[in-house]
Amino acid sequence: MVVSHFLKWIHTAKVSERVAAAAALARAYIDRDLPFDDRCAAEAALTLLLDDPSSKVRQAMAEVLSMSHHAPPQIISALASDQPEVSGAVLVRSPLLSDADLIDRVAGGQKAIQALIADRPAVSMALAAAIAEVGEAEACKVLLSNSGAHVASLSFRRMAERFGHLPAVREALIGDSRLPADCRHMLLVKLGEALQGSPFVLALIGQARAAKVTRDACVKASLTLIESTRAVEHAALIEHLRLRGDLTASFLIRTVAHGKVDFFGSALVALTQQSEPRVRALLAGGQDVALQALFRAAGLAQATHGILIRAMKIWREVANGKRVAGVQEVSWLMLKELGGQQAEGDLAVLVKSIHLEALRENARDHALAIAAA
Template sequence: MVVSHFLKWASTARVSERAAAAAALARAYVDRELPFEDRCAAEAALTLLLDDPSSKVRQAMAEALSMSRHAPVQIIAALASDQPEVAALVLARSPLLTDADLIDRVATGQKPTQKLIADRPSVSMSVSAAIAEIGEAEACAALLANTGACIASLSFRRMTERHGHVPAVREALIADARLPADCRHMLLVKLGETLKGSPLVLALMGAARAERVLRDACVKSSLTLIETTHADEHAALVEHLRLRGDLTTSFLIRTVAYGKVDFFGAALVALTGQAQHRVGALLAGGQDVAVRALLTAAGLSSLAHGILLTALKVWREVANGKRVAGVQEVSWLMLKELGGQAAEGELPALVKSIHLDALRQNARGHALAIAAA
């Protein structure tokens, strides 16, 4: 088709005919089927068609041009700012849109626009950061579901902070293996807060009991989280817990009772400021006096020193293959250090609760093994 004739014809043609012709001209342009002079004329004609009163014509152009690297940049930019049904094709697919273009549209666009950008086949770290920082919950959920999105740890944290209470986002975050450990803990806390405020939970338990039960559940979930957290993320998780005020003596006693000695070491490094290799050496085989000095430097009560030393010695023997023991035996020895079942006070009560939890867990596992036999 001669371009000059096309422009004369387009002024009187029906919408369906103009849309079909615009698509054909756009395909011929991106396929590079035209000589240079005709390509220049075709580009001018396509630019003129941006002013067509029918969105169907512009939508046909967008369909033909949206996936090509050879489309005219000015036309792509105009189509990306067009009506939603036109812009959607370009925003979702065009490789000509730069990160700056996409970030600008994330900032100024509505929910559908943000979601389209989050769903692109490839999303850079900077665009992901923009969505995490200002995107709606739907866009963040789409971003997390996109295997072609590159997401920084900081962006995970921002989505957790901003939308962790939204079920769809929370589920997508938890399902993502890249989610940092401190973000997982933050989600646990948000879920606990949501449940604590549930009318059903309050009606069944009352506010005080709901608070206590959910706090205990969060502590136990945090211990489980430590098991799945790589050692190089321990420092970040420790800092997160410390800033939240959750890195308490009772929590650290639980971590040692459950054999999370590496995490306990990371906590001592953060609390004392001592070198990681020194703390590790003391926990692995240091004299009691030196370990007590380390615990004192960490701000741990002297009342807890004895049970912590008892547990650490058992876990050392387990690590060296000299002993077979689990949480049940370790917690019993810790309780024995405090005076046994007759001991009273907050610390014995804590160790008793750890021991009872271990007994219940072991009994449950035994019962399931019998049932499966």
């Protein structure tokens, strides 16, 4: 038999010769043209080659067998447990490795192995969850760049929680269109915390000023985030904000001033536990008394009701095509509801700040338009 001669020959052959012979024998095995007895002998020979002292021989076997559905499973298992230059091809490509096999190897904690598994052409949701839960940062980054990976919302959340403070992973997460809105907000907060703690920023403007600038930037970023958040994701984002303590009355007032009426409605649904159709109907056409009752149920102070109702009426007219208005006009009318520029108190300060920000933004846009003309 050819295989019997091969087994005698390998003890004296050079490494380069053994490499070529191992690859040829592996190809002959997966071609499935060998008679049954010769297949059995070839499998025995390939198994023996797992003990070859040269990793190049085992690597040659791995390259040939890694994509075959008909490779000997015990050989695939052994090659997958070999050193990275041998196991790489098998871990990335072999269809014989089950999710359970791969999850066990991810749990082993070797950074290189985790990254190889995360780069497989197809990564199931269960395997992605294991990488998100116990994988190193590099494996999570590779997973996020893998278009063949099926990543659940919970797995995105775990990666954001574990590695959102690392710029490389944070950038990969933010760049993924599948990232849920609540995770995006979490990363915005982490970015703000990183900037706030930067020695350069602290030296430049001081701790108190850095905290205020960061807080204001996070609020603005959150409002921008709402614009790109689908309605079906509002509930998750609202729960995230609520748990963080960021779903405040001042934030809700900002959302209304900026015309985020759908998001405001979703927040009221969560806060009041009333049905979505009822809340939507009240915001779309409810009388003042009904709106006040809704705001009370949401825990909004009586002092905020007037400006919220004033803003809602303006946005209703805009939605119905009866009026053209933006944040600047709405915030000005909200301020008038409080007594105009002379109004005092925390609520007036908040509405004034919204109005001034709108003025600055509009002036900036106008200047850019002039420059571009």
